[in-house]
Amino acid sequence: QSSILKLEGVKKYFPIKGGILKRVQGHVKAVENVTLEVYEGESLGIVGESGCGKSTLGRTVLGLEEVTNGKIFFQNQELQNLSNRERLPFKKQMQMIFQDPYASLNPRQRIGDALEEVFVMHTKLSGKERKAKVIELLQEVGLKEEHYDRYPHEFSGGQRQRIGIARAIALNPSVIICDEAVSALDVSVQAQVLKLLKNLQSKYGLTYLFISHDLGVVRYFCDRVMVMYLGNTAELASAKQLYENPLHPYTKALLSSIPRPKVGGNRDRIRLQGEIPNPANPPSGCAFHTRCPLASDVCKQVKPEWRDMGENHFVACHHVEKENEHQ
Numbered sequence: 001q002s003s004i005l006k007l008e009g010v011k012k013y014f015p016i017k018g019g020i021l022k023r024v025q026g027h028v029k030a031v032e033n034v035t036l037e038v039y040e041g042e043s044l045g046i047v048g049e050s051g052c053g054k055s056t057l058g059r060t061v062l063g064l065e066e067v068t069n070g071k072i073f074f075q076n077q078e079l080q081n082l083s084n085r086e087r088l089p090f091k092k093q094m095q096m097i098f099q100d101p102y103a104s105l106n107p108r109q110r111i112g113d114a115l116e117e118v119f120v121m122h123t124k125l126s127g128k129e130r131k132a133k134v135i136e137l138l139q140e141v142g143l144k145e146e147h148y149d150r151y152p153h154e155f156s157g158g159q160r161q162r163i164g165i166a167r168a169i170a171l172n173p174s175v176i177i178c179d180e181a182v183s184a185l186d187v188s189v190q191a192q193v194l195k196l197l198k199n200l201q202s203k204y205g206l207t208y209l210f211i212s213h214d215l216g217v218v219r220y221f222c223d224r225v226m227v228m229y230l231g232n233t234a235e236l237a238s239a240k241q242l243y244e245n246p247l248h249p250y251t252k253a254l255l256s257s258i259p260r261p262k263v264g265g266n267r268d269r270i271r272l273q274g275e276i277p278n279p280a281n282p283p284s285g286c287a288f289h290t291r292c293p294l295a296s297d298v299c300k301q302v303k304p305e306w307r308d309m310g311e312n313h314f315v316a317c318h319h320v321e322k323e324n325e326h327q
């Protein structure tokens with residue numbers, strides 16, 4: 001499998017400024033250290049509780065946030081060193097679908113005009129050609145020509161998400177970052193939108209980074225899954241491996257909280273102790289140690305390495321073997 005995106009030690013810190021002088025007093029460590037290869041044509045799930053850094057990671061990959069440290073390669077081209085102008089063709093190649101497309105639509109602008117703007121900005125198409133393109137796009141995402149003249153409030157949540165998808169695919173991207181793209185939708189509408197995303201993927205060979213807190217949806221939709229905790233990658237494996245044989249205690253806890261008996265096997269529910277720590281002041285050693293049922297002294301002092309467990313299964317935990325013996 002060829003990789004389309006590569007992340008090497010990517011960090012994203014946000015400065016915390018305070019006092020009259022607005023001096024930097026610390027950093028929110030939103031993304032701590034992510035190394036990852038994304039394969040062309042796959043759907044890679046990124047999961048974790050809110051605040052784990054998954055959205056920030058997506059925005060950083062897209063170039064909406066500057067990388068604090070580390071490297072991002074898109075088709076073997078390192079993006080950080082490019083000027084804005086040089087980055088433009090790569091930017092078109094990566095698009096994003098948000099949870100609430102309504103928020104990014106102007107309520108007084110017809111949908112057709114909103115979609116045409118993409119072509120105004122990035123192409124030299126004539127007005128007539130743009131309109132034809134937009135109608136084609138509307139049909140591509142399961143809407144109709146007559147929707148061209150409608151306003152955002154005339155659409156249902158599912159239809160608005162289809163508009164968001166239309167906008168994302170307008171310029172023939174190769175990577176789409178879906179940030180909680182179906183999380184606000186009813187379950188039946190979710191299924192339809194996910195099906196549309198899958199169809200578009202096979203038609204255009206799209207690669208998805210699928211950011212979600214919904215482990216059920218991720219299991220259905222994704223080929224591989226990366227679990228994040230407090231900006232750190234905890235585990236990465238094929239969806240099948242991750243759901244059937246999770247190795248990291250945090251992954252186990254997440255899966256055991258899914259209220260469906262078959263998902264993640266018939267494990268007893270693991271209740272996580274305490275709150276997610278403040279990412280401005282993360283715990284020493286393993287970031288999960290304050291809530292982990294298996295934490296030992298080494299966990300408090302030493303950050304666990306990213307370990308290759310074979311079969312493309314990676315985990316960051318000192319006590320993986322130890323715990324598996326107890327199963």
Ligand code: SF4
Nearest residue numbers: 286289292299317318
């Ligand atoms: Fe738990 Fe230690 Fe593993 Fe971290 S390294 S997940 S604290 S057992």
Ligand code: MG
Nearest residue numbers: 050051054055
């Ligand atoms: Mg988010």
